[in-house]
Amino acid sequence: MPYMACTVHELPPLRVLIAAPRGFCAGVDRAIQIVELALERFGAPVYVRHEIVHNRFVVDRLRGLGAVFVDELDEVPDDRPVVFSAHGVPKSVPAAAQTRGLTYVDATCPLVSKVHRQAQRLIEEGRHILFIGHAGHPEVIGTFGQVPEGSITLVETVADVESLRLNDESNLAFLTQTTLAVDDTAAIVDALKARFPTIRAPRSEDICYATSNRQAAVKSIAGQCDRLLVIGAPNSSNSLRLAEVAERLGVPSRLIERAADIDWEWLGQPRTVGITAGASAPEVLVREVVDALRSSFDVTEEVADHSPERMVFKLPRELIPDRAA
Numbered sequence: 001m002p003y004m005a006c007t008v009h010e011l012p013p014l015r016v017l018i019a020a021p022r023g024f025c026a027g028v029d030r031a032i033q034i035v036e037l038a039l040e041r042f043g044a045p046v047y048v049r050h051e052i053v054h055n056r057f058v059v060d061r062l063r064g065l066g067a068v069f070v071d072e073l074d075e076v077p078d079d080r081p082v083v084f085s086a087h088g089v090p091k092s093v094p095a096a097a098q099t100r101g102l103t104y105v106d107a108t109c110p111l112v113s114k115v116h117r118q119a120q121r122l123i124e125e126g127r128h129i130l131f132i133g134h135a136g137h138p139e140v141i142g143t144f145g146q147v148p149e150g151s152i153t154l155v156e157t158v159a160d161v162e163s164l165r166l167n168d169e170s171n172l173a174f175l176t177q178t179t180l181a182v183d184d185t186a187a188i189v190d191a192l193k194a195r196f197p198t199i200r201a202p203r204s205e206d207i208c209y210a211t212s213n214r215q216a217a218v219k220s221i222a223g224q225c226d227r228l229l230v231i232g233a234p235n236s237s238n239s240l241r242l243a244e245v246a247e248r249l250g251v252p253s254r255l256i257e258r259a260a261d262i263d264w265e266w267l268g269q270p271r272t273v274g275i276t277a278g279a280s281a282p283e284v285l286v287r288e289v290v291d292a293l294r295s296s297f298d299v300t301e302e303v304a305d306h307s308p309e310r311m312v313f314k315l316p317r318e319l320i321p322d323r324a325a
């Protein structure tokens with residue numbers, strides 16, 4: 001009787017360490033709810049100017065419910081409502097909507113609106129603003145659009161601080177984008193204060209709680225990880241920063257949109273893989289990535305300790321069902 005060998009392939013062990021907090025922040029949660037409530041209140045289609053948040057999965061789901069995403073206001077028909085994205089818009093956008101008599105709902109995150117108000121106040125005080133941020137990001141475009149042209153200058157790096165040429169250096173203030181790397185921004189702020197000792201700093205930090213907490217969470221697990229997967233969109237500022245934070249701590253990191261983007265060759269045979277998600281990435285994508293890892297490894301899952309975030313932002317009154325009438 002022939003002897004039949006039976007080989008059982010055991011999967012290699014893998015510890016998956018999930019950063020916390022991660023994923024949706026209060027501003028993203030609110031923006032998504034605004035689109036959902038607008039669809040309930042006005043019926044489909046509801047137009048949304050720009051991606052409501054930087055995540056394809058979220059955008060596709062809302063599209064399935066009847067949202068139509070457009071680049072500019074002139075693509076919105078006169079008789080349909082439009083929602084402005086969480087990143088904020090220049091003042092000219094709601095002004096144009098008003099002129100056309102459009103119904104609009106502003107889903108700008110309240111923490112971005114706070115920066116808008118700070119910028120306006122500084123201009124009223126006659127100051128010139130140095131704005132720390134990334135060129136071309138919708139939040140930067142929105143904040144620049146709150147103040148007169150020429151009254152705000154973008155600073156992206158410490159080198160930019162050194163090369164600034166300003167007519168009047170005596171009346172400056174700085175503000176920052178909400179989704180920057182905490183450490184890089186601190187270096188730029190130090191350079192600004194060194195070069196312009198009288199520069200006015202914002203009363204409180206403009207980098208938002210969600211960005212800071214997610215970066216701190218990555219730092220707290222980085223020492224235990226051989227690789228880190230950051231779930232987020234390639235145009236999501238806070239997600240990109242998470243990968244940078246880990247790389248700087250010596251942990252090879254990849255930004256992926258979802259499980260299908262895992263580069264298995266790059267991942268290799270690690271003992272511990274860290275996972276986090278940017279502020280606009282839903283938890284379902286974290287589950288998808290863990291499940292994908294389970295197909296190649298014998299996974300032991302662990303969620304890092306953290307204090308829960310309790311931030312919740314109010315919804316616009318006009319969308320709260322019992323107040324809308």
Ligand code: SF4
Binds near residue numbers: 027
């Ligand atoms: S990342 Fe921060 S600023 Fe951006 S939507 Fe979330 S809470 Fe608001």
